Amino acid sequence: MRELIWRPLTRDDAQASADLLNAIEAVDQIGENYTAEDTLTELVDPSVDLSRASLCAFDGDVMVGYMKVRHKPVATSVHRVTMDGGVHPSYRRCGVGSRLVSAGISAAQVVHDLHHPSLQLVVEVYKAEKIAGVPELMASCGFAPIRYYQRMEHSLQNLPPGEDLRVEAWSAQNDSDFRFVRNEAYADYFGAAPMPADLWRNKITNQTFRPACSFLLRDADGTPASVLVTMHWEADTEYTGVRDAHFMVIGTRPSYRKRGFARALLAHALQAAASQGYDSASVSVDSESAAGAPRIFEKAGFVPKMQYVRWAL
Structure with missing residues (x-):
């Protein structure tokens, strides 16, 4: 060498x-x-x-x-x-x-x-x-392992009908609501930190962001409560031939949890991804999520595919 x-x-x-x-x-x-x-x-x-x-x-x-x-x-x-x-x-x-x-x-x-x-x-x-x-x-x-995560996947073939929800897709007008809900929802997630606007633009609304498959759920009075953000990597599809909708962000503000918002929003997003021609959906889930994320995704039909480790020094 x-x-x-x-x-x-x-x-x-x-x-x-x-x-x-x-x-x-x-x-x-x-x-x-x-x-x-x-x-x-x-x-x-x-x-x-x-x-x-x-x-x-x-x-x-x-x-x-x-x-x-x-x-x-x-x-x-x-x-x-x-x-x-x-x-x-x-x-x-x-x-x-x-x-x-x-x-x-x-x-x-x-x-x-x-x-x-x-x-x-x-x-x-x-x-x-x-x-x-x-x-x-x-x-x-x-370094020592301190946390484990599962990449979970869901086929988008033969989905059951989703709920009829009043949700809205991402737009420039509601972008700040998306970021607001993400920051509040992730405040108690392990290792998470608030995303300022410049980091949000770099990490979320970049070339891999799919606004037509990213949704905001509001409560009855119009207050933003739950959010789901989808990303897609063209390079992966070119290599594998599979169009995957990756749910990069999914969360509900703490005061709105245990009301089925995340579950309903997830079902809506799965239906939308299928209708938009995606072959599968995927998500990375903290195995020790305080919000019970692994159970939510398992009940929705996601299957573990690969484990990730967070090492810390």
């Missing part, structure tokens, strides 16, 4: 990042495919400081590994930063991953000191459990 070139990521690395992630997917098979537009969205994330909190390795013109750290714009007693990264399968077990994780821990401390220096720092990594070598790498760097 030639000597690698190490440097921070830049916005010009979108295509190289996509090529790396697709090479990783070809081996790991976790259902994540990328276009350059997808990776550019992640590179311009306002909660990522590329110059201070990212690192990548190149072998010639080929990116063979990367890491980046996302800080939380809002935090209370604990500042949970997320480290993301990956190594090209041909360069694994050569020390690249260890160097990236070590650099990520140091970068996490840097951005933590800039944004929330008085709080406790926790560095987290979220990865599919099935990826070979990840548990060993995480353990060797001091």
Whole structure:
């Protein structure tokens, strides 16, 4: 192996990042495919400081590994930063991953000191459990598993009739209500933080957002109560031939829970996705959700397909 070139990521690395992630997917098979537009969205994330909190390795013109750290714009007693990264399968077990994780821990401390220096720092990594070598790498760097998540899927063939609900699809006019409900609904979710407008635009209403399959449910007096946001990745469909509607956000404000709002909204979204030509629906569910999300999705017909682990240091 030639000597690698190490440097921070830049916005010009979108295509190289996509090529790396697709090479990783070809081996790991976790259902994540990328276009350059997808990776550019992640590179311009306002909660990522590329110059201070990212690192990548190149072998010639080929990116063979990367890491980046996302800080939380809002935090209370604990500042949970997320480290993301990956190594090209041909360069694994050569020390690249260890160097990236070590650099990520140091970068996490840097951005933590800039944004929330008085709080406790926790560095987290979220990865599919099935990826070979990840548990060993995480353990060797001091991380421990603290939470498990299930990716659940639902076929959209032969759905029973849904409820006749008074819901509204996303529009520019109700976008602020969508974000308001999401922030209130996720206030007691593990590791979640409020999304300011710029982060909402970057993470939610980007090129993967599907407004026609994203819905807001209001109560009788018009107050927004429950929300569901759908995303779709064209790169996944190109690779698999399957059009999947991924329910990225689904939540109900605490004062409206236990009234069947989320269940009804979920049924409505499944019907809408089927009518719009999607083949399946999917969601990532916290196995220890205080709101009982796993049971809600199981009753709706979702089936567990793959487990993810949240590692923390």
